[in-house]
Amino acid sequence: MNFEYTEKTKALIQRVQDFMDVYIYPLEQEVNAFYADPGNLWTVHPKIEALKAQARQAGLWNLFLPKDYGALSPGLTNLEYAPLAELMGRVKWASEIFNCSAPDTGNMEVLARYGNAAQQAQWLQPLLAGTIRSAFLMTEPDVASSDATNVQTAIVADGDDYVINGKKWWSSGAMHPHCKVAILMGKTDFGAQRHVQQSMILVPMDTPGLKVVRPLSVFGFLDSPEGHAEIHLDNVRVPKSNLLQEEGSGFAIAQGRLGPGRIHHCMRLIGAAQRSLELMCERVATRVAFGRTLQDFSSIRQDIARSRCEIEQTRLLVLAAADKMDRHGNKVAKDLIAMIKIVTPAMTQAVVDRAIQAHGGMGVSADTPLAGYWVYARTMRLADGPDEVHMHQLGRDTVKHWTR
Ligand SMILES: Cc1cc2nc3c(=O)[nH]c(=O)nc-3n(C[C@H](O)[C@H](O)[C@H](O)COP(=O)(O)OP(=O)(O)OC[C@H]3O[C@@H](n4cnc5c(N)ncnc54)[C@H](O)[C@@H]3O)c2cc1C
Structure with missing residues (x-):
C-alpha cells in the first residue's frame, strides 16, 4: 500500500x-x-x-x-x-x-x-x-434499530401502489426546507427469512400521511437546518415504481449504503480531530498559568503527543479501508470499515475532549468549533451502527477466520 x-x-x-x-x-x-x-x-x-x-x-x-x-x-x-x-x-x-x-x-x-x-x-x-436534499428513514422509536431486521414499518402492496404505515425517528436532514425525498426501509414480507423481509422505497416528503412530528435535539442542539426528525407514516401511498430493486432486497441495499456512508463520516471526523489538535496547540502556545505557558506543562505535552499519534494511526487505517474498497469492493473491505467505525469516532471524541480541556471554559462555548465536534463524534458512536454492534460482528468474524 x-x-x-x-x-x-x-x-x-x-x-x-x-x-x-x-x-x-x-x-x-x-x-x-x-x-x-x-x-x-x-x-x-x-x-x-x-x-x-x-x-x-x-x-x-x-x-x-x-x-x-x-x-x-x-x-x-x-x-x-x-x-x-x-x-x-x-x-x-x-x-x-x-x-x-x-x-x-x-x-x-x-x-x-x-x-x-x-x-x-x-x-x-x-x-x-444540489437543488434538493434527502433523508434516510431506517431507525424506529419502538424497536432496537441497531438490529435492522427489527424494523416494523409495513410496506403493503395494494393495486399499483404500496401503502406504508409505521414510525421513524432520527431521520437526519428531514427538517431541511429543501428535503424532498426519503429512502425508507420497511417490511414487505413479515413471514420471509429474516434478511429478506425488508424493502427500500422512495417516499416524497409531501406525500399525504407522512407527518413530521417533531425535531429531536442532540445534547440540546437541534442541528438546524438539517435536523433529526421523528416521522409518522399513516397510510402513506406511493406507486409501486418507487420500490428500489425488488421486494426483499432492502437489507442488502442497507449494507451497501452504510459502507461508503461510514467511511465518509470517518474521513470528516479525522478533519475535526486534526483541527482540534491545531487549535489546542495555538491555545497552549500563548496561554500563561502559574508563570508558564500551558505548553510547558508535561500533561499538556502528553495530551498533544497522544492526540497526534492517535490521529495519524486512525488516518492510516481509514486510508487502508479506502484502498481496500477501491481495489476489492465494499464487501471485501467490510472488516476494515468496521474497524474504522469503531476507532474513529472514539478517537475524535478523546482528542476533542483534550482540546476542550486545554481551552478551559472557552472550550465548551460556541466561540470555537470544539463543542460541535464533540457532539458529532459522540453521536457517531451510535449513528450508522453503535460501537458494540461493529465490535460484535468484527469479533465474530475474526474468531471465524482463525478457526475455519
Ligand atoms: C445524531 C444521530 C443521527 C442519526 N441519523 C439517522 C438517520 O439519518 N437515519 C436513520 O435511520 N437512523 C439514524 N440514526 C439512528 C442510529 O442509527 C440508531 O440510533 C442506532 O442504529 C442505534 O439504534 P437504537 O437507537 O434503536 O438503539 P438500540 O438498538 O436500542 O441499541 C441501544 C444500545 O444497545 C447496545 N447494543 C446493541 N447491540 C449490541 C450488541 N450486539 N452488543 C452489545 N451491545 C449492543 C449499544 O450500546 C446500543 O447503543 C441517528 C442517530 C443519531 C444519534
Whole structure:
C-alpha cells in the first residue's frame, strides 16, 4: 500500500484548501451563529446557495461519488477523496457546499447503484445538482434499530401502489426546507427469512400521511437546518415504481449504503480531530498559568503527543479501508470499515475532549468549533451502527477466520 498522495490528489487538496480559506473559514462563525439562533430554525443561511454554485463552478462538486459510476462521477477513488473529505470535516457545514454531505451522499450512492433510470432521473439528478436534499428513514422509536431486521414499518402492496404505515425517528436532514425525498426501509414480507423481509422505497416528503412530528435535539442542539426528525407514516401511498430493486432486497441495499456512508463520516471526523489538535496547540502556545505557558506543562505535552499519534494511526487505517474498497469492493473491505467505525469516532471524541480541556471554559462555548465536534463524534458512536454492534460482528468474524 502506498498512501503518498498522487499529483492529482495534491492539486485537489490545494484547491479545496484554497476554497475553504477564501470562502468558508471567514464565514464559519457567522453561519454557526445564524444556525444557533432559534429565530432562524430550519432556514438556510442566505449565502449557502451562492457558495454551492461557486464550488460547482470550480469543479469541486460531488467529489465523494466513486469513479465506478462513470459519467455521474467526477472520477475520484475513495483513497483520493479521503483527504478532501478530511478538509471538509473541519467546518460543520462545509461538506454541503461541495455537495458531499450526509445523508445525501449515501442516498445518492444508493440511487446510483440500485435506482432504475426513471428513479435516477426524478431524484438522483436533482440530488447531484444540489437543488434538493434527502433523508434516510431506517431507525424506529419502538424497536432496537441497531438490529435492522427489527424494523416494523409495513410496506403493503395494494393495486399499483404500496401503502406504508409505521414510525421513524432520527431521520437526519428531514427538517431541511429543501428535503424532498426519503429512502425508507420497511417490511414487505413479515413471514420471509429474516434478511429478506425488508424493502427500500422512495417516499416524497409531501406525500399525504407522512407527518413530521417533531425535531429531536442532540445534547440540546437541534442541528438546524438539517435536523433529526421523528416521522409518522399513516397510510402513506406511493406507486409501486418507487420500490428500489425488488421486494426483499432492502437489507442488502442497507449494507451497501452504510459502507461508503461510514467511511465518509470517518474521513470528516479525522478533519475535526486534526483541527482540534491545531487549535489546542495555538491555545497552549500563548496561554500563561502559574508563570508558564500551558505548553510547558508535561500533561499538556502528553495530551498533544497522544492526540497526534492517535490521529495519524486512525488516518492510516481509514486510508487502508479506502484502498481496500477501491481495489476489492465494499464487501471485501467490510472488516476494515468496521474497524474504522469503531476507532474513529472514539478517537475524535478523546482528542476533542483534550482540546476542550486545554481551552478551559472557552472550550465548551460556541466561540470555537470544539463543542460541535464533540457532539458529532459522540453521536457517531451510535449513528450508522453503535460501537458494540461493529465490535460484535468484527469479533465474530475474526474468531471465524482463525478457526475455519
Ligand atoms: C445524531 C444521530 C443521527 C442519526 N441519523 C439517522 C438517520 O439519518 N437515519 C436513520 O435511520 N437512523 C439514524 N440514526 C439512528 C442510529 O442509527 C440508531 O440510533 C442506532 O442504529 C442505534 O439504534 P437504537 O437507537 O434503536 O438503539 P438500540 O438498538 O436500542 O441499541 C441501544 C444500545 O444497545 C447496545 N447494543 C446493541 N447491540 C449490541 C450488541 N450486539 N452488543 C452489545 N451491545 C449492543 C449499544 O450500546 C446500543 O447503543 C441517528 C442517530 C443519531 C444519534
